[in-house]
Amino acid sequence: MPVNIKELSRKEDRLSSGHRLCGGCGSSIIVRQVLLAIDKPVIVANATGCLEVATTIYPYTAWKTPWIHSAFENAAATISGVEAAYKSLKKQGKITEDIAFVAFGGDGGTYDIGFQSLSGAMERNHKILYICYDNEAYMNTGIQRSSATPRGAWTTTTPVGKVLHGKIEKKKDIVASIAEQGATYVAQASISNFRDLIEKVRKAVSVDGASFIDILSPCPRGWRTDTSETVNIAKLAVETCYWPLYEIENGKWKINYVPREKKPITEYIKPQGRFTHLFRTENAYILEEIQQEVDAKWELLQRKAQLFQ
Amino acid sequence: MKTKNLLALEGNQAIALAMRQINPDVVAAYPITPQTEIVQVFSEYVANGEVNTEFVTVESEHSALSACVGASAAGARVMTATSSQGLALMWEVLYIASGARLPIVMTVVNRALSSPINIHCDHSDAMGARDSGWIQFWSETVQEAYDNLIQAIRIAEKVHLPVMVNMDGFITSHAEEVIEPLSDEDVRSFVGEYKPTRMLLDVSNPYTIGPLALQDSYFEFKRSQAEAYKQVIPVVREVAEDFAKISGRKYELYEVYNLEDAEIGLVVLNSAAGTAKDVVDTLRTQGKKVGVIKPRLFRPLPVEELKKELSHLEVIGVMDRADTYGGFGGPLFGDIRSILYDSPNHPVILDYIYGLGGRDVTLEHIHKVFEGLESVKSSCKVENLVNYIGIRE
Secondary structure, three states: OOOOHHHHHHOOOOEOOOOOOOOOOHHHHHHHHHHHHOOOOEEEEEOOOHHHHHHOEOOOOOEOOOEEEOOOOOHHHHHHHHHHHHHHHHHOOOOOOOOEEEEEEEHHHHHHOOHHHHHHHHHHOOOOEEEEEEOOOEOOOOOEOOOOOOOOOOEOOEOEOOOOEOOOOOOOOHHHHHHOOOOOEEEEEEOOOHHHHHHHHHHHHHOOOOEEEEEEOOOHHHHOOOHHHHHHHHHHHHHOOOOOOEEEEOOEEEEOOOOOOOOOOHHHHOOOHHHHHHHOHHHHHHHHHHHHHHHHHHHHHHHHHHHOO | OOOOOOEEEEHHHHHHHHHHHHOOOEEEOOOOOOOHHHHHHHHHHHHOOOOOOEEEOOOOHHHHHHHHHHHHHHOOOEEEEEOHHHHHHHHHHHHHHHHOOOOOEEEEEEOOOOOOOOOOOOOHHHHHOOOOOOEEEEEOOHHHHHHHHHHHHHHHHHHOOOEEEEEEOOOOOOOEEEEOOOOHHHHHHHHOOOOOOOOOOOOOOOOEEOOEOOOOOHHHHHHHHHHHHHHHHHHHHHHHHHHHHHHOOOOOOEEEEOOOOOOEEEEOOOOHHHHHHHHHHHHHHOOOOEEEEEEOEEEOOOHHHHHHHHOOOOEEEEEEOOOOOOOOOOHHHHHHHHHHOOOOOOOEEEEEEOOHHHOOOOHHHHHHHHHHHHHHHHHOOOOOOEEEOOOOO
16 A cells, blocks of 8 residues: 555644654654554553653653553563563453554663563564664763764763764664564664655554564754754665665565665764764764765675565 | 362472463563473463463563563553562562552562572562562462462452562472362452453553653652552452352461460561471470461561560561661561560560571571570570571581
C-alpha cells in the first residue's frame, strides 16, 4: 500500500501536543510518524530519557495509547513481557484484538545501558518493534557522549580542550549488530524521508518476529543547531551517506535510497555547533578521517546489498 | 474425607508443582543456583503443554523482573523465581514492581551474596530487598514454601502488591520432604481467575503507567503506597482461613512454639526454626522455660502482634542469617528491639548471627545460644549484644 500523505494527515495523532519536549526535537516527530504508520492498536513501552520524562509529567500524559515506562535499560524486556502476556491471553481466548507492541528508547537506553536487554528481546524474536530515536548522546542528563556519538563530536564528557578535540571513538554500528542478534527485520530510517520511514514501520509490524529501526533524531540543544533546521539536517545526513536508508529483512541487506549526488560530509557537519572545532586548521585531519569513514561504510553497505541482489 | 495424597518432593520441585497448579499466564525467569531446578521443572511443564504459560527465557534477572513488570501491567498473572545475585540484579526493578502496585509473585531460594562467591544459604539476598515494598513470607519446610506460594497469589492480587516467598537454599530447596500437595482442581479454584482492575492490553481504555512524578506528587504516591501495607495483615489472615478449609493446614502470621509460659525466647526465620524447636523440646524436659517464635510474614512486619507475643519474655535471642555490616546487629534484631523498645518490662534482647554462606547451624549451636541467654537471665549481665555463632574466631 503506497504511503498517502493526505490520508496520514487525516489520522489522529497518538502523541498529543502540549508535551514538554524542546522545540525542534526529533523524537516527537519520530513518535508521531511511527504511530501514524500503524493502523492497529499500539501498546508503547518507553525507556527512561527525554521522550519519557517530557511526555508524562504527572498528572498529565501526552500518550493516547496504553503506555508503560519501567526503567532506563529495560524497555525491550518490558515490551517482551507485554507481548508475552498478549500471547498467553490470546491463546486462552481472553483477548481477540490484533495489537502492535512498540518500544521507544534513546541511544543511551538502546546502544549502551539497554543493549543487553535489547539483544535478549531480539534473539527471542518477540513480535515487537523497537525504535531507537538516535540523538547521538545522553541528552536528558545534559549532552554526555554515548557509543552512538560520532567521531569528533563535542559533548559535555568529550569537551574540546587543549589536548582532546571531541569524541575520539567512532559511532557503534548498532544496525549491523542487531541484525546479527536474530531479529527478523532491521532498518535505518530518517524523518526527512517519511515515506520510506512509514513503509519500514509498516513492514516491521507485519513481520512475524522482532524488528528494530534506528532513526536519526537531531537534537537542537545537544547538536547546537537551529530548531527550524531539524528535518533539513536529517536530510543532509541521508544525502551525505552519513545516514544511509537501508534494511535487513531475514538477513538480506537492501539499500532503500541512493542519493543522486553524494554530498561531502562537511555539508552535514557545518551547520552543527557540536562540530565547530573540526573546522580549525589543526583539526582538518579529523574531518578527513570522518569523510573516509563515511565513504568506507557506504562502500561496505553497497557490497553487502550487492550480495543479495 | 479425602485420602491423603503424599509426595516426596524437593523444595524446588514443590515450588514448580505449585506453579504448574497455579498456571500463571506469564513466567519470566533466569536460572541461578540454588533456584535452577524450579526453572527446569517448570520448562518441562511448558514443553508438555501442561500450562497456558508463556515462558520468557530472558537473558538476565534484570530482564526477568522487567518482563514480569510488563506482563503484569499488561494484565497477566505473573510469576518468577530467583536467588542471591539474581535478586541483587533485580533490585532496581523490585521497587518499580511495588511502586506500580503490580501483584507479581516470586520465590526466592535464599543464598549468600558475593563476595566471596558462595552458592549456599543465608538470608542476605532477601534482607537486602527488605525495604523494596515486597510482601515477604518465610518458610521453614517444603510444605510451608508450597503452601505460602499458593496463598501468595491471592494476597498479591487482593492488595495489589508483589509478594516474595522465601525458602532456604539447598537446606529446603534440595531436601526431599514428604508433603501433601493440594489437587490441581483445589489450587485452581483457590487462586481463581485473575481479574486485573486495569490492564495495558485493554486498548480501548489506554492509560499511562510509570510517569514522571516530581516534588509536587511523588511523596503522595509513596505515602499512599505505605498505607497499602496496612490492609495486608487482615488479607493474609483471611486467605489463611480459606486455605485451611481446603488443606487442613492453618497458617498464622508467625508460629509460636512453647512461647506462652516461656521466660527465654528465640526468634528465628526459615529452616533453622526446626533445629531451634528440637532444642526447645530437650530443654523443656529439663524444666527450662524456653520457646521459639518463627515469623512467617516478615514484611509488612506484624508489629503489634509480635509485641504481644514477645513482651512477657525476660530474655530474647534473635537469630539472624544476615549481617548489616557496620550497622547494629542483623536486620531481624533491629526490628525486634525496635518493636519491644516501649514494652513495660524491657526484655533483654541479644543477636546471634549464624549460618552465613551455608555454615551449618547445629543442635549444639542452639544449645549454646540458650545457655548464653540463661546466663544473661541469671546474671543480668550482657557481654555482647551482637554475637556470631558457629565460627572460628
